[in-house]
Amino acid sequence: MILELDCGNSFIKWRVLGADVGRVVGEGVVDSDLALLEGLKGLKGLALKHCRLVSVRTAEETGALISSLTEAFGVSVVCATPAREMSGVRNGYEEFERLGLDRWLAMLGGFHLASGACLVLDFGTAVTADFVARDGEHLGGFICPGMPLMRNQLRTHTRRIRYGDLAAERALESLVPGRTTVEAVERGCVLMLRGFVQAQLDLARSYWGEDFAVFLTGGDADLVSEIVPGARVVPDLVFVGLAMACPLS
Numbered sequence: 001m002i003l004e005l006d007c008g009n010s011f012i013k014w015r016v017l018g019a020d021v022g023r024v025v026g027e028g029v030v031d032s033d034l035a036l037l038e039g040l041k042g043l044k045g046l047a048l049k050h051c052r053l054v055s056v057r058t059a060e061e062t063g064a065l066i067s068s069l070t071e072a073f074g075v076s077v078v079c080a081t082p083a084r085e086m087s088g089v090r091n092g093y094e095e096f097e098r099l100g101l102d103r104w105l106a107m108l109g110g111f112h113l114a115s116g117a118c119l120v121l122d123f124g125t126a127v128t129a130d131f132v133a134r135d136g137e138h139l140g141g142f143i144c145p146g147m148p149l150m151r152n153q154l155r156t157h158t159r160r161i162r163y164g165d166l167a168a169e170r171a172l173e174s175l176v177p178g179r180t181t182v183e184a185v186e187r188g189c190v191l192m193l194r195g196f197v198q199a200q201l202d203l204a205r206s207y208w209g210e211d212f213a214v215f216l217t218g219g220d221a222d223l224v225s226e227i228v229p230g231a232r233v234v235p236d237l238v239f240v241g242l243a244m245a246c247p248l249s
């Protein structure tokens with residue numbers, strides 16, 4: 001069995017692939033190393049042979065997680081590392097090692113699935129957009145705050161914006177102008193995200209006409225999917241790229 005991990009700034013996404021090619025035998029989203037270990041220990045018949053991991057956390061945090069996994073399951077862990085070029089995609093950053101590895105893997109996955117030009121949008125703690133041309137050249141991208149950061153900035157830096165998670169969820173049942181604080185903030189932030197997406201689509205069309213694929217991934221992808229009808233929502237896009245960057249013999 002193979003354990004795959006995507007360690008973002010807020011959550012660790014994990015899944016276990018069975019011995020027969022690619023079948024997912026367990027998966028989850030957790031907010032701590034401890035919760036990950038608990039989740040894995042709860043799987044019946046777990047027999048990990050390999051583990052591959054991508055992390056945008058500090059080397060210390062990632063190292064601690066790797067030690068815990070090795071100790072708990074006796075598995076060796078392979079980490080995705082930065083590359084200038086891989087699977088036909090050329091990293092467009094001036095310093096390729098500074099590009100977020102989750103972005104890099106999502107691009108590898110997207111370019112592989114599209115076999116052509118693609119726009120990759122990831123809606124996590126931060127929101128990222130990356131442009132990959134038909135020849136595999138990464139043209140660069142954009143980073144802006146995601147939903148969790150936008151709402152928390154408003155909560156932290158104003159005196160009168162306070163509300164709970166349940167109210168936040170309910171507020172998004174519609175996007176008409178809000179009549180309560182929670183509606184006004186949650187809907188306002190979603191419209192910011194959608195505006196960002198529109199700007200990326202406009203730019204992609206200016207480069208490639210209609211000849212490109214759009215991939216949406218990350219925990220908040222559903223908040224924007226309806227405004228990009230042709231987009232492919234691929235929650236495991238980072239894992240697609242992770243398998244390409246860390247093949248296991």
Ligand SMILES: Nc1ncnc2c1ncn2[C@@H]1O[C@H](COP(=O)(O)OP(=O)(O)O)[C@@H](O)[C@H]1O
Pocket residue numbers: 007008009010011012029123124125126147148217218219220
């Ligand atoms: N099943 C889920 N578990 C956790 N977060 C989720 C889930 N579905 C949607 N979300 C939302 O996704 C966002 C986090 O996205 P994610 O891609 O996990 O971020 P990161 O990679 O930065 O940790 C949060 O705003 C969270 O509310």
Ligand SMILES: CC(C)(COP(=O)(O)O)[C@@H](O)C(=O)NCCC(=O)O
Pocket residue numbers: 008009010056098099100101102103122124125126127128143146
């Ligand atoms: C942009 C990110 C913060 C996104 O992280 P996430 O929201 O997925 O947790 C991450 O890819 C990162 O730390 N990148 C390094 C900076 C860069 O890509 O330029």
Ligand SMILES: [K+]
Pocket residue numbers: 008009102122124218
């Ligand atoms: K991510």
